[in-house]
Amino acid sequence: MKAPIEMVVLDEEGDTIQCTVKDIFVPIFEGLLAEGNVYVVTNFGVALNTIKFKPTRHEFRIHFKRDTIVRPVQDSSVPLNGFNFVPFKTIQSESKEDGYLVDVIGQLASKGNLVEFTRDGKPSSYITIELDDLEGGQKLRVTLWQSFAFELLKYLEEHPSLTYVVILQMGKMKFYSGVMGVSNTNYNSKLFINVEFPAARDFFARVNKLDPVDGQGIMPLVCGQPVSDEEDFLRLSVYKTIADIKEHNQDAVFVTAGTIKEVETEFGWWYKGCKKCRRGLRELDKKYFCPNCIRDYGFYEPRYIIHIRVIDHTDAASFVLFDGEAAKFLGVSAKDLRQSCVTKGVEKNSCPEEIHKLRDIKFIFKVQLKMRNLNSYEPYVIHVLRMTNENSLVSAFLDKYNPDTGLLSHENSELLSLSTGPYNTSKACESEPTPSPAVDEKHNSKILGAKKHIEEIGEESVSSKSKKGKWVVVED
Ligand SMILES: [Zn+2]
Known part of the structure; x- marks a missing residue:
């Protein structure tokens, strides 16, 4: 057959x-x-x-x-x-790997080494490259597997050149270390290097206009490690102001900068989480059901869910901070903090003082925007995927995107009064306290x-x- x-x-x-x-x-x-x-x-x-x-x-x-x-x-x-080139920003704003294949074009900016390994007894290999769309420092990570990697290396060896324009036709979107990139598929994808198709004419024109001394040549790329905060925030993600994020009406991922003005304590600060998978448990008759593990547990693990009000020079919004990032910054697990509250006899529903350490600190955030009910007052929820207040990184970020930093550092009453009130997530917290794939009703x-x-x-x-x-x- x-x-x-x-x-x-x-x-x-x-x-x-x-x-x-x-x-x-x-x-x-x-x-x-x-x-x-x-x-x-x-x-x-x-x-x-x-x-x-x-x-x-x-x-x-x-x-x-x-x-x-x-x-x-x-x-x-x-x-x-039939090229249909997808802008890097569109790919990097995607919050899930959807099944559509994409065409991408970019100048080869950096290249890792060929990584060889054995999987299920079969040799395999890949190479990671970064493409530059020549539109202001945006880089897309592309992973080429097996024959595609060999094809690239062979071309580079046989055609010494200052610049290479790489087209990957019908690549698939792939999350790597929290960053959306593209990799080839076994059968559908095609790789073209320095082939001047009519559809690529505009891009080649841009490449030819580059100043030859302006940082050309291929940079080495260190791969096989998790993507660092620096790479993620400064090169591999799409920046939007808080006002722009609130205007965006689709699921998406962005980076932004802002100051935490307050912790919205009325929503509590922890939830009963699954010890194994962190999902919120449903309590019934002293048992805790995990909808992810699909089983009952006799115990739970306290996990952070902290609602923070974040302000930048354009607007303010409520972000939801989950266990991993919150524990990292606060330096104490939700379980230990909860335990110390119980020991100190802190009132059951009040927020421990430690949580307020977050206040008035400027962070850069990577956030996931998830649409909920389009008819509700705030039709979305903004989850924090990654955040840092590391000084040099925050300054580099602000330098690059140049938000009006003056407004970030102090209270701005006019902006706060403009901002919309916190949305009601109390229901959502009980049933779905951790990020999970939302059902796309429209689709x-x-x-x-x-x-x-x-x-x-x-x-x-x-x-x-x-x-x-x-x-x-x-x-x-
Ligand atoms: Zn679980």
């Missing part, structure tokens, strides 16, 4: 759709299809695009049937490469809508009208 053929096809409008020839039909079609040719295809089936890694954002996929008709045509109106309803549509038209019986497309075989 032959392996199925997976293709991405492109029409004259530049739109793409994935296209599959099932294994049993491969002998019928394999001799007819070649990458780079233009075909008119009629009588094919259509299904929802629900596979895990989606090479296109098209809602549907095409699959060939036994009686699908494929006719090659001469047509130059279809472009050769779900869209899929349901599409499914309904498919059922109405009948999946297998779709007989499409004649459709012209350029068929690019990317996997076989």
Whole structure:
């Protein structure tokens, strides 16, 4: 039995759709299809695009049937490469690895060493590079595996040059050490180095305008270690002011700077967490149920959940600080602090003095914006993923993004009065105190809508009208 053929096809409008020839039909079609040719295809089936890694954002996929008709045509109106370059900032603002594959272009800024290892008895290797979008210091981390890594190294060796423009077509978004980057997929991705496609003309023009002495050449990249605060805050994440974060109406990840003006003690400061996974436990009859471990425990571990009011030169917002970062800064675990409260006889619902150590300190934060109910007063929640008040890092950050630092250092009554009140998270704290993948209701309803549509038209019986497309075989 032959392996199925997976293709991405492109029409004259530049739109793409994935296209599959099932294994049993491969002998019928394999001799007819070649990458780079233009075909008119009629009588094919259509299904929802629900596979895990989606090479296109098209809602549907095409699959060939036994009686699908494929006719090659001469047509130059279809472009050769359907690049759809995604800005680095768009990728780095993503809060989850979604299944859509992306095209990226950038100048090779730094390169790590080839890392070789053995997994399940098989040798494997990868190389990490950073691409520069030449739009002001933004770098994207790209991991190239196996043959893609070899291809890059071979090219660099054989073509000594001051600058390399790297295109990774159909890469997948991948979290690495809390930073969103891109890596190749085994079968879909393509790597192009210094190939001046028409779609890449603007970028090459920008590269050619660079001053030759202006820091060109490839920097060494130290890999295989967690991404440091410095790299994360200064190079690999997207900065937004608090006002801009509040305006953003999608799940996203940003870095920002601000001063903690107050700890919102009315929400408490700790929750009953799972000892194993930190999720909030549901208490029932002296037992504690963990919805993540899906089991009952007879005990819980106190974990931090601290609501802080953060102000910058544009606005103020409530951030939620969780166990890891809070314990790191306060220097005491929630469990120990809770214990000392009990020992000292601190009133049950009041906040220990230690928590207020956070007040009036300027931090830089990496935050995750999670949308909740769009109709509520504050339709989002802002979780702190990472924070630091390390002096040199905060100054470098402020130097780079140049917020009006004067306002950060002192109370600004006008801004505080402008700011919106704290949102009510008391309910959410009980049920979901730790970050967890939120159900994307909008997305779900869209899929349901599409499914309904498919059922109405009948999946297998779709007989499409004649459709012209350029068929690019990317996997076989
Ligand atoms: Zn658990």
